[in-house]
Amino acid sequence: MTQRLLTLCLLLPLCGQAQLTQTLRGRVVDKESKYPLVGATVQVVDASLGNLTDTTGAYRIGNVPVGRRTVRVTLVGYKEVLLNNIIVDAGRETILDVDLEEGVQQLSTLTVRAQRTGEARNDMAVVSARQFSVEEADRYAGSRGEPARMAANFAGVQGADDSRNDIVIRGNSPQGVLWRLEGVSIPNPNHFAIAGTSGGPVSIINNRYLANSDFFTGAFPAEFGNTVAGVFDLKLRNGNNERHEKTIQFGFLGTEAMVEGPLSRKTGASYMVSYRYANLGLFSKLGLDIGTQAIPAYQDGFFRLNFPLKDRAGVSVGSISLWALGGTSTVDILISQQKADDRNIFGQNDRDQYFTSRMGVAGLTYIRPVSRQTFWKTTLAVSGNAQAAKDNYLFLRKDKNGNPLVQDSRFVIDSLRPTLDYQFTEIRYTLSTLVNHKLSARSTLKLGINADLFQFTAYDSVRTLETATSTLFTPWRSRWAANETFALVQPYVSYRNRLTDNLTLTAGLNALILTLNANSVSPLEPRLGMSYDLPNRQKISVAIGLHSQMQPTYTYFYKTPDFASSQYPSPLVEENRTVGLTKSWHYVASYNRLLGRNMRLLVETYYQQLFNVPVERARSSFSMVNTGAAFSRIFPGPLVNTGTGRNYGVELTLEKFFSNTYYFLVTGSLFDARYQGSDDVWRNTDFNGTYALNLLVAKEIPFRRSSLNIGAKFTTTGGRWYGPVNEAASRQNQEIVFASATRNSLQFAPYRRFDVKIDYKINRKRLTHTIAFDLVNVLGIQNLLSLSYAPQPDGTFVKQEYQLGFLPIFYYRVNF
Template identity: 65%
Template sequence: MKSIYSLLFCVSFFSTQAQPVLTQIIRGRISDHESKYPLANVTIQITNLPSTPGVGTLTDSVGRYRLSNVPVGRRTIRISRIGYKEALLNNIIVDAGRETILDVDLEEAVTELAGVTVKAQRTGDARNEMALVSARQFTVDEADRYAGSRGEPARMASNFAGVQGADDSRNDIVIRGNSPGGVLWRVEGISVPNPNHFAIAGTTGGSVSIISNKMLANSDFFTGAFPAEYGNGIAGVFDLRLRNGNNEKHQRTLQFGFLGTEAALEGPLSRKSGSSYFVTYRYANLWLFKKAGIDIGTQALPRYQDASFRLNFPLKNNAKLAIWGFGGTSTIDLLISEQEVTDRNIFGQNDRDQYYTARMGVVGLTFEKALNPKTFIRATLAESGNVQDAYHNYLFFQNGADGLPVVENNRYKITGQAPILDYRFSETRTSLAPSLTHKFSARSTLKAGLIGDLYSFNFIDSARTVTPIPNAPTQLGAWQTRWDSRQSALLLQPYVQWRVNLADRLTLSAGLTSLYFSLNKNSYSPAEPRLGLAWDLPNRQKISLAAGLHSQIQPTYTYFYGTDLEKNRQYLNSDVGLTKSWHYVTSYDRLLGRNLRLKVEAYYQRLFEVPIEEQRSSFSILNTGAGFTRIFPGKLVNRGTGRNYGAELTLEKFFSDGYYFLVTGSLFDAKYKGSDGVLRNTDFNGKYAFNAVFAKEFSFGRNSLNVGAKVTAIGGRWYGLVDEAASKAAQEIVYQSANRNTLQFPDYRRFDLKVDYKLNRTRLTHTIAVDFVNVLGIQNILTLSYAPQPDGTFIKREYQLGFLPVFYYRVDF
């Protein structure tokens, strides 16, 4: 660690004497927001060059522009055209090591009157014009600069109002008290499997994102009442867009850090046609944490690698074709037999060796064409898949006279092993998502489309029961097949949505979607209306309202579970229907200054037809979707309910004058009812969440030093009283169903720092950065685990990660 501090200290004192001015190119393409038709004669102007103010250019007949010899640093760009709303791009980073490519869509103005100033879109507003509330655009720059985000979109999103991310080892996103399983991931318009390493069936998060942030274009994040094109999600949506490579110049990025060694290559395939390529690859370096003596929660060494690519081919007549893909593999072997008694193991069970591998990948083809200045078509065809493969060996410990395992040389004495679990879950999808957008006028736009997914399932699982017997060898039962399914099913989601300006300051967004899942007759939602209304008020204020019905299929592996399929060949839950939810949101938005924004939202969410157990219990699907374990419920029925309500506040200063901040706070309550009829806290009902992010940039000529900080405070997760007899019999923690979620862990607290130093040289940019996660080393509780002790106790509190420095060095050239 001292070497890292020394390195940052040294580079911060680089000479600031007069140096030659370094410059770079800014270029891109300007299009109509709805029709994607290229716009000619658009004015592009850099407004913050004191020595040469007002440097600018115009777009050509196909919407292209180029600004040469732009000094490196942060630049503000104004984009304007008669009949369109002005776009103001603040603090665009221009580095010596790579060209800055900005493709921008302009929104047509409803009215254009003499003496009337047409206002620009607010910074941070969603790319999707149909979204009027609970939506935000995020950029790769944000994912990079937020302290504690580790460059990941999911961890970055935990800073937004209404979002919790209180797990150091996973990037699960809890939105407004909902299960993280309710989050929908979209890439290039199609739904994709969980895009994270070490993913477990039924979850949407993991330890590390597979998608490289270097691959992302500006994307959208939704926390409720999302537009009609987003089906099969009840909590939130990540709508990710992939960027094209540079089509004029070859560029390279190399990065080495604690989380991995990475390389990114991009450049032209043909300068004449404008085609380009973009390729990334990363290989894990988690051994560096061990080398540095940093605790990552286990002595096992997680291994992962991932890659992505995008090939872009401009075609004739305003059309283009992109071929893209990404994927990764991750492996971990949690070997209790090789660990010492004092070793931490917060990810596995203490009675077995566990071998686990996960893989996922997506490859797709996207075609886009602006048919004319008013009509745009887009279609994506993709094939995706994910696999989880696990194998467990039960360990036979030699017990002493006290009945506890014998310890020799700080290791448990093991007399043998036996296989007790073996499963392989494989799921593939063939997805098609065509859409058509037509702009009737500057006031009215219609978008219609269909999202279809053909699923193929291959779920295989066998396990043996373990029966501990006092003062006798542990008995293993016969193998039982719990999953054995090779089936397919079709998921269809047609939608139509319409945005219209009812008046100069009043906007309506209305949509209708439907969801059909062919697996059973209960998985059909014929009509789901979505409605939003936004009213622009004087003094840069806006009030918005939205409501919508949303539904979601269940984690697909749950449909095919059986207690012993070799005997009865009957799936317990093959007929379970959809989970449904009504969202109601209202928001107030005000610009307090040119770069200061205040936003307040209030919401109510009513969940119904939630799967719960048929027999009396506290189980609900609303508590699933987090962690590294699957669920094994009994017979499920769609009779459960839930309700979430709360208020959120966002105060944000956009980057200006060398600094920015983001303060978000949420007060909420999330409860549910299981088949026992008791209204309980959900596992994720932290009651409140608070985040404060701040960053300051110091310029040293053509170099810069950024220092950022983040403070997080979130209410603790809920749990219940432990059933001691059942826990000892199962040799793992089993909670009393009747007292579920009556106890709460202490609040989660964390303070993060981030420091990065950027050095620009001729056609080269160096970046040295350290993300100091949990600087104060606060011990936040993760869960309870089963760990017998000599004094007869067996309940152990497992704590989350402590202080975690994440270092990287990157060079762009």
């Protein structure tokens, strides 16, 4: 069936001969002040077309042939911008907004190329930063169109496992990744999100409403606080303000629809709305392995309304945007209805679990170019996330030898009894405001503040078996009972100066104040960076910065037994409420060289010193550096900020940008990530794979009205670390507990995966069809994921869980 479909698609281009065209339009503004630039020249280089910007900075170029185009933007006194690989489709207009950076030499036409593919939009970042586009997120094999999975291809970044899109940056916990949208911090933007994590199985964010955004892996500029690992700085695009456009897509990850268009052609106001609903129930019935027999259900949506503001002369003076996104997800993992050998990598094997998560954020963004030198942006937002779960423990019937009975491939259930009931809810009110002022053509000053007001409520009740062989439960115990309000305030200042034509200096200060306790104040965090342009299109850069991060909210309010009390059972106290910030010094050096017009080589080396890491007060191997990449919460004993860690490594990127119908990306990392718990022993972190290698390549075969893209990716990383199992503690807790003294002394086999992506695009008049197949782990390589607690008829309980096998993901999309 698939072969016939592809054959039919390949024949369709022969049905017509007329060249299809589309409109390319947008605005050109000053990069620092966002003020519209008049008279800039915008050229479609490979189509010999062009136009000038008008008094509002707008331009329009009609009759641009569909396909991949190269766009050049020039203006006297500004650095030239050359943008490769701009996709022009028949089904929707291409709207391309461009920021131009003022040149130091005001009276000459500068030919230095700026803002090429991959260069970060943020001027204050000189190392460990990369811009990514919507097209990239869609192009990479195995990325499933998600920003996080796409970023796992970059040097220094690796995925945690196939079942989740958590990313490990330079050996750090995924918990340390900060997600920002339109300048405000947002909760974990993933379905089935667990408190204290930054990833999940499926992203709520749809890349089709994103504008080009930035991704940071270390030594972040001063405006980014409350993170020690990495930053996604996401930007939203506006809907088409001249023409109504629609997108409908059906695929493995859901059925979705998106509409956008003008609210008023006179004022330029626009709207954009999207919605997606999961289809996994259908594909599970087709026998596709999604890691569990349970059927996950989820849905998500987004909208954005944009209202341009103009003065009496019709000159743009900014905009007001109202936007929101959110999603809800539910899964019931019913072990009592599964077969004894069913796969279940998302839950525990001794209970039925009912889990629901919700996430949402809504914001109002005001943007105003105050003058030709000053730009002001403010966002007010409210966000929230919640998780709720109920567990029922399975009592199995056993034979005379005490082994579980199995009948018709299923365990024989004696009874089900409630054992867990919890709900966490976090509401956040956020203000983010900044002023960017261009002091001169050489220097820029940015001032801002990010402030969050948290409202956290939680309850958690649990009961456990009295002994590993008992059928009696302990009384219900409350582990969380919180209703708290506190604030997080982060003022910052950044300064950038092009000291000479070749030397650029950036400096900044950030402060972090968490009102929850007196130990969570970091009054002065310096950031410093410098880059120097060498001959032959080479650049060297260095950066240093101090960074800090609060702990996952729920960990502050966990109640631990008061062992000093004479009462029995001992009362519970919130001993973690006074835990301070995790801190880290970042040191980064890089060498960048352009090899011809469309290829670059980047080498970075780094050292990261972690300190004030929360570890248990009692002597143990526990550390917060190992958390944040699983479907379970943590239950730490009393924590103190005495842990340390260190990460260091070298990274290489060799990238050919998409040109001459193909591209490739090679990234490699050699690194070491270790930590000390309260027992003062240096160990591998859970994420210390020591190496990672990604090889990506794609080839486009263009036809007159269509194109065929074939891409492939090979990934290999070192295996995750674990240790010998503490059998007695595991049976008592009904989950795998590793022996503390030998933690992370053993390593799984290396992880390997080969992905293939094929997509075929057909252009018709005002209509574009896309058929795509993303064949994940096409070779079906078995990679170990973890050890799980799964009592077996023979009395054993340790089970090896494997990552997802071959997973064919497909979609059909139409734009019109």
